[in-house]
Amino acid sequence: MSKQIxxxxxxxxxxxxxxxxxxxxxGVARVSSKTISxxxxxxxxxxxxxxxxxxxxxxxxxxxxxxxxxxxxRDILGLTKSHTAIIVGGGRIGQALANYNGFAxxxxxxxAIFDIxxxxxxxxxxxxxxxxxxxxxxxxxxxxxxxxxxxxKEQAQAVAxxxxxxxxxxxxxxxxxxxxxxxxxxxxxxxxxxxxxxLIFNSKNVLN
Amino acid sequence: MSKQIxxxxxxxxxxxxxxxxxxxxxGVARVSSKTISxxxxxxxxxxxxxxxxxxxxxxxxxxxxxxxxxxxxRDILGLTKSHTAIIVGGGRIGQALANYNGFAxxxxxxxAIFDIxxxxxxxxxxxxxxxxxxxxxxxxxxxxxxxxxxxxKEQAQAVAxxxxxxxxxxxxxxxxxxxxxxxxxxxxxxxxxxxxxxLIFNSKNVLN
Numbered sequence: 001m002s003k004q005i006x007x008x009x010x011x012x013x014x015x016x017x018x019x020x021x022x023x024x025x026x027g028v029a030r031v032s033s034k035t036i037s038x039x040x041x042x043x044x045x046x047x048x049x050x051x052x053x054x055x056x057x058x059x060x061x062x063x064x065x066x067x068x069x070x071x072x073x074r075d076i077l078g079l080t081k082s083h084t085a086i087i088v089g090g091g092r093i094g095q096a097l098a099n100y101n102g103f104a105x106x107x108x109x110x111x112a113i114f115d116i117x118x119x120x121x122x123x124x125x126x127x128x129x130x131x132x133x134x135x136x137x138x139x140x141x142x143x144x145x146x147x148x149x150x151x152x153k154e155q156a157q158a159v160a161x162x163x164x165x166x167x168x169x170x171x172x173x174x175x176x177x178x179x180x181x182x183x184x185x186x187x188x189x190x191x192x193x194x195x196x197x198x199l200i201f202n203s204k205n206v207l208n
Numbered sequence: 209m210s211k212q213i214x215x216x217x218x219x220x221x222x223x224x225x226x227x228x229x230x231x232x233x234x235g236v237a238r239v240s241s242k243t244i245s246x247x248x249x250x251x252x253x254x255x256x257x258x259x260x261x262x263x264x265x266x267x268x269x270x271x272x273x274x275x276x277x278x279x280x281x282r283d284i285l286g287l288t289k290s291h292t293a294i295i296v297g298g299g300r301i302g303q304a305l306a307n308y309n310g311f312a313x314x315x316x317x318x319x320a321i322f323d324i325x326x327x328x329x330x331x332x333x334x335x336x337x338x339x340x341x342x343x344x345x346x347x348x349x350x351x352x353x354x355x356x357x358x359x360x361k362e363q364a365q366a367v368a369x370x371x372x373x374x375x376x377x378x379x380x381x382x383x384x385x386x387x388x389x390x391x392x393x394x395x396x397x398x399x400x401x402x403x404x405x406x407l408i409f410n411s412k413n414v415l416n
Contacts, residue, residue: 014402078408096304106404170411188407194222199396200286203378
C-alpha cells in the first residue's frame with residue numbers, strides 16, 4: 001500500500017469488509033458493485049471508485065471475486081496480524097468490554113484489566129485482573145499493542161499519559177473526552193454521550 | 209431554529225456543549241474562541257463560524273458568555289426536553305447500557321429492558337425486565353421515544369422493524385449492522401467493530 005488512502009475511504013473499509021465477509025459466509029462467490037452499494041447505502045460508482053483504490057477491479061457483468069476482495073481488505077485493514085490489548089478501567093463499561101466477543105473477530109487478544117479497586121471487578125473471564133499500580137511494570141514485561149481506556153473522564157488524560165510513557169501507541173478510548181497526545185499515537189474514540197446527543201438532535205423533528 | 213445547520217456542525221455540537229459545560233462547572237464565566245478551539249482541536253475561526261450558526265457572537269477581546277452559550281446549545285440539541293428509552297437485547301452490552309450513567313446527563317430515562325431470555329438479565333437496577341413477546345403491548349401502553357438495540361446482528365433488522373411498527377422513531381443501534389428503514393426514522397450507530405478496525409488500520413505504521 002504505497003498509495004495513500006483518504007480518511008473517508010478508510011472509514012468505509014470496515015463496512016466493505018463486513019459486507020464481503022457476510023457474502024462469503026453465505027457462499028456468494030461473486031458480487032456486483034450494485035449489490036454492495038445497496039447493502040451499504042452508497043452509490044455503485046462510489047463503490048467502484050473505493051474498491052479501485054486497493055486493486056479491486058470488477059468485471060463488467062461478472063462482478064468482483066468476493067473472497068479475494070474480502071481477503072485483500074482484511075490484509076489492508078491489518079486484521080491478518082494478531083494484536084494484544086489491555087483494558088484500563090474496570091467499571092461497567094470496562095467489564096462489558098472484557099466480555100465483548102468482537103475482539104476475536106478482529107484478531108485481538110485482551111490480556112488483562114486494570115483498576116484502582118480490583119475487588120469490584122467480577123465476571124471477567126480468561127483475563128487477569130491487576131491493580132493500577134502494576135500497570136507500568138506490566139507494560140514493560142508484556143507486549144501490548146492497544147490500551148483500551150474505560151476510566152472516568154477525569155482520569156482519562158492521566159491514564160493515556162501513563163500508558164504512552166510505557167510504550168503504548170494505539171488507544172481505544174471510551175471516556176467522554178478528547179485525549180491529547182503527541183505525534184505517533186493513534187486513537188479511536190467511542191463517545192456514547194456525543195452519539196446520544198446527535199440522536200436527540202436529529203430526532204427533534206420526528207418525536208412529539 | 210429555522211436555519212438549517214450542516215451535518216458537520218451538528219457532529220461538533222456535542223463537543224461544544226461538553227466543553228462549555230465543563231467551563232461552567234469550573235466557574236469560567238467567559239471564554240474565547242481560541243480557548244474553545246484549543247480544547248477541541250479546531251481552529252479559532254472554525255469555532256467562530258460554527259457558533260455564529262446559533263447566535264453565539266463573541267465580543268472581541270471579551271469572548272463568549274459561557275453559560276448563555278451552553279444553555280443555547282443544550283436547547284438546540286434538544287436536551288432540555290426529557291426523553292424515554294427502552295433497551296432491546298439483554299446481553300452484556302444491553303446490561304452495561306442499563307447501568308450506563310450517561311443517560312441522566314442527556315435527560316433520558318431508561319424504562320425497561322427486553323430479551324427473549326429474561327432469566328439471563330441480572331444486575332440491572334431501577335428498570336423493569338420483560339420478555340420480548342411483551343414488546344408490542346409495552347410500546348402501546350407507554351410513551352417511549354428511543355429504542356436502544358443491543359441484540360445480535362442477525363436479529364437487529366427484525367427488532368428494528370418491530371419497534372418501528374409499534375411507533376418508535378428514534379433508534380440507538382449497537383448491533384454491528386447498518387439498519388434499513390423508511391423516511392421519518394432517525395438512527396445513530398455505535399459500531400464498536402468498525403471503530404476497532406479503523407484503530408488497527410491507522411496503527412499499522414506505529415505498531416511493530
